[in-house]
Amino acid sequence: MSDQRGFTVWFTGLSGSGKSTIAEMLYHELNARHMKVEILDGDIVRQNLSKGLGFSKEDRDTNILRIGFVAELLTRNGVATICCPISPYKATRDAVRAQIRAFVEVYVHATLEELANNRDPKGLYKKAIAGEITGFTGVDDPYEAPEDPELVVDTMVETPEESLAKVLAKLAELRYIEDAMPIVEGPKVHSGLTDLRVTDAGHVAEGR
Amino acid sequence: MSDQRGFTVWFTGLSGSGKSTIAEMLYHELNARHMKVEILDGDIVRQNLSKGLGFSKEDRDTNILRIGFVAELLTRNGVATICCPISPYKATRDAVRAQIRAFVEVYVHATLEELANNRDPKGLYKKAIAGEITGFTGVDDPYEAPEDPELVVDTMVETPEESLAKVLAKLAELRYIEDAMPIVEGPKVHSGLTDLRVTDAGHVAEGR
Secondary structure, three states, X not given: OOOOOOEEEXXXXXXXXXXXXXXXXXXXXXXXXXXXXXXXXXXXXHHHOOOXXXXXXXHHHXXXXXXXXXXXXXXXXXXXXXXXXXXXXXHHHHHHHHHHOOXXXXXXXXXXHHHHHHOOOOOHHHHHHOOOOEOOEOOOEOOOOOOOOOEEEEOOOOOHHHHHHHHHHHHHHOOOOXXXXXXXXXXXXXXXXXXXXXXXXXXXXXXX | OOOOOOEEEEEEOOOOOOHHHHHHHHHHHHHHOOOOEEEEOHHHHHHHOOOOOOOOHHHHHHHHHHHHHHHHHHHHOOOEEEEOOOOOOHHHHXXXXXXXXXXXXXXXXXXXXXXXXHOOOOOHHHHHHOOOOEOOXXXXXXXXXXXXXXXXXXXXXXXXXXXXXXXXXXXXXOOOOOOOOOOOOOOOOOOOOXXXXXXXXXXXXXXX
16 A cells, blocks of 8 residues: 555553553554554663653653654654553643644553453552552553543453454544454464563563 | 655764755755655754763764664655764664665765864864863764765765765665756755754764
């Protein structure tokens, strides 16, 4: 598909909410449509754009704006760009939205209780709640939910396939893709790219 | 021109050698060919990718690798990408070359004497030579000239138009463009994007 219209799908939500799972499934769907597509996530961003940044609000914002800068460069050159950093601050997400314009914000919702009780394989939420690690978004660091995102997916009640279908339907509605029907078959495995890890300093080092 | 083949033109050379002048002229030429083209330079990079980096070898390398990361993303999506950081270290340029592959290194040559005596409107070379500012590439900080670049332009003996013509001829030879004949007319003004400035700490803050 040449001369495709670029856009950015920006997944925001708490760690473990399912952002990167849905983002990767979307990546494969767009790839299967022979679109130009890039995913800016996890290790890629940490290694290449945000090395040296910490977990202050300023550093988190710098990280998000840097991802937004690259997403905008790709978007204006016709690339379907997928980003899934936690991006906890509304004003920062809105700054990226204003810059990119062709911006589809997807709020990936799951409650803190759900995440801490049922999706905490490394025990990071439990450690954060116990105060053993700090700077954990949703526990001792803020998460500002989107007020007017293009889409909300609720991974408490939807399967990943159902959430993906909603994202594809929204992209078709916005005329970024032609066919909303999922076409990738077989298991859609989470690559682990965005798995949480804890730094030496006791911070959580997911995408912020 | 849809489905164009992406490539990166990487200008390296001392401050004041003429990198950004030729880079901007090239940008306009590729634009006039209706190609997708981006220039990663000066203020753009400083504001969006390298805020907080200093002038140690490690920080300079991080800056170059970060520009290279973005250039590679654009290149693999079919964008003609122009970069013109000083990029003084050969190994770092070679790392970027290995990553991007469709990489056209242009060494923009002018001697230190020429730059200090004739192209030093802000007196930065003179200050560096006098030891009043530090970390100045080519004076008290190393510049490793390319050993086997795709092209050398010598701005001591060539006009900017002549250097540009050589760049276009090389791109045509490499089949990245079809027509090497310059098509942009009228004055080609240096925008000042990459003008040198001195930081509060007495360092020079061009593209490194």
